[in-house]
Amino acid sequence: MRQLHGRPNGLQRAHVDKDSLVNVSLASVKDPYKVLGVGKSASASEIKKAYYGLAKKYHPDTNKDPTAKDQFAEIQTAYELLSDPKKKEQYDQFGAAGFDPNAGPGPGGDPFGGAGNPFAGFGGQGGFGANFNFEDLFSAFAGGQGGNPFGGGGRRGARNPFQQEILVGDNIEVQTNISFMEAAKGTSKTITITPLVTCKTCTGSGLKAGTQRSQCKTCGGTGTRVHFLSGGFQMASTCNTCGGTGASIPKGSECKSCHGDGVTRERKTLTIDIPGGIEDGMRLRVDGEGDAPVTGKAADPNIRGTRGDLFVFVRVASDPKFSRSGSDILYTASIPLTTALLGGEVSVPTLDGQVNVKVATGTGTGEKMTLAGKGMKKLSGRRGGSGDLRVEFRVQMPKYLTANQRMIAEMLADELGDKTAKRIMNIRTPE
Missing domain, CATH: 2.60.260.20 (Urease metallochaperone UreE, N-terminal domain)
Structure with a gap:
């Protein structure tokens, strides 16, 4: 099966190939505010939003421009600096020189109090080392578990400052049938779907107005249960009461419209443009027209969510002539x-x-x-x-010949000198 483009679905964790990234020294980084396109007064959420947009745009897996890898590394470094309040304050006060381990102390003495490289925890002098978790950094992007960083969700439970969890709704698949001529020329088809959409009553929280979630009593809000085994070993498992969220909607507090799911079904009609030249078995992807994520069951009631995609499976009918x-x-x-x-x-x-x-x-x-x-x-x-x-x-x-046709054919055989052809008309050509 071929498809024009696609993306995995579900709550998933992104993975980044470290070999595809370029190390950039914090001491030599360009003005991080200019790199991210934000002002010095930008809030943490504004900085994060700008970073996500640029990182998606310039990631080497999706942007084949030869300069994308370097730009991507600069964007990473700029966000690393501005997302940490202490590092941001140091940059605002001393500029890039404040991160140079070889630079001498300023007039007021060592601004870092003899601490050496303030980013040593990230490995190496000014570079991303083995201790830096790139997977956490990109867990905000949609993607498959261990797959493309732009296809899905995140990881629950980690507290890395660069990590953010995103819920991605399921994809929807439908089939449409077109004629051979429609495939040749291109056409439009109207389809009807019933995707999950964010509940309009509770705006996705799953809660009735004036209520809130409560801590899971089984796991104490941790989302996991610890089992003690013989020999002093311990084993942790997901709490089966709250499903690992650590919290739940108390009975009677569920939104009546969505029953606590945060989503409802909605009938929708779409017009799909099918390009000329499409082949039987191809799939068309319509971005963001799949199911909305079930945010009412998420661990974080304020978690970011994005809808899945709609995939249209195209079947092309055969043609009697072509x-x-x-x-x-x-x-x-x-x-x-x-x-x-x-x-x-x-x-x-x-x-x-x-x-x-x-x-x-x-x-x-x-x-x-x-x-x-x-x-x-x-x-x-x-x-x-x-x-x-x-x-x-x-x-x-011709399977059958009239006597006249037979005579003409035999005369032609004689004219062509064909001595193998059968003759029954006994026609002699003049010598």
């Missing part, structure tokens, strides 16, 4: 025996109507000709264009 090979169309043209012998002109159907093509003298079954640009639209390639119409000729052989 078959297909990629962007090329195949057509078999039957021609009379006399046209094959003498040559001539026959009418051939195309996607845009009938055209006349010339048949060369002596054309045999299986011979082909190509009508350039008369095929399907091409989905791939920057210039677009269309494939070709490939015509294969098939000579129609």
Whole structure:
């Protein structure tokens, strides 16, 4: 199955390939405010929002620009600096020089109190080392567990300052059927879906107005239960009462509209544009038209959520005249025996109507000709264009001949010197 683009669904944890990142020294970093495009008075949430947008845009996995890797590293470093109140204060006071381990103390003495490199915990002098958790840094992006960092959720329980959990709703899949000609030219289809949407009554909290969540009594709010085994060993497992959230909606406090889920079903009609050239079995993705996440069951009632995607599975019907090979169309043209012998002109159907093509003298079954640009639209390639119409000729052989036709055929055999042809008319050609 081919798809035009896709993304995993669900609450998931992103993974970043460390080898794809470039180390950038904090001492040599550009002005972090300019890198993130925020002012010095920007709040922590504004800085975080700017960082997420830029990191998505310049991540090397999705941006193939040769400079994207360096820009991505600068964005990381700028956010690392500005997201930490102490480091931000140091930068505001001393600038980039305040992070240079080789720089001498200022007039007031060592501004770091003899602490050395203030970022040693991140490994190396000014670089990201083995102790830096890149996975936590990107857990705010949607993605699959151990997969693309832009496909889903986060990780519950960690307290890394760079970590943020995002709930991603499930994807929805539907099927639509189109004709061969619609696939060739492109078309629009109206489909109806019933996705989960954020509850309008409780705005996704799952709570009735004036109520709040309570701490899980089974696990004491930790979300886990510890089991003591023989030999002094311990084993932790997810609390089966709260599902690992550490909190729950008290009975009677659930929103009546969504029953505590934070989402409800809503009927929706969409018009889907299907591009010309699409093939049978391809899928189209419509961003953000899938289910909303079930935020009422999340550990954090204020957790960020994003909807899944809608995938439209396209089935293309066969055509009685044409078959297909990629962007090329195949057509078999039957021609009379006399046209094959003498040559001539026959009418051939195309996607845009009938055209006349010339048949060369002596054309045999299986011979082909190509009508350039008369095929399907091409989905791939920057210039677009269309494939070709490939015509294969098939000579129609008469099964029965009248006496007159037989006589003419035997005379032709004599004229051509064919001594193997059967003769029953006893016609002699003049010498």
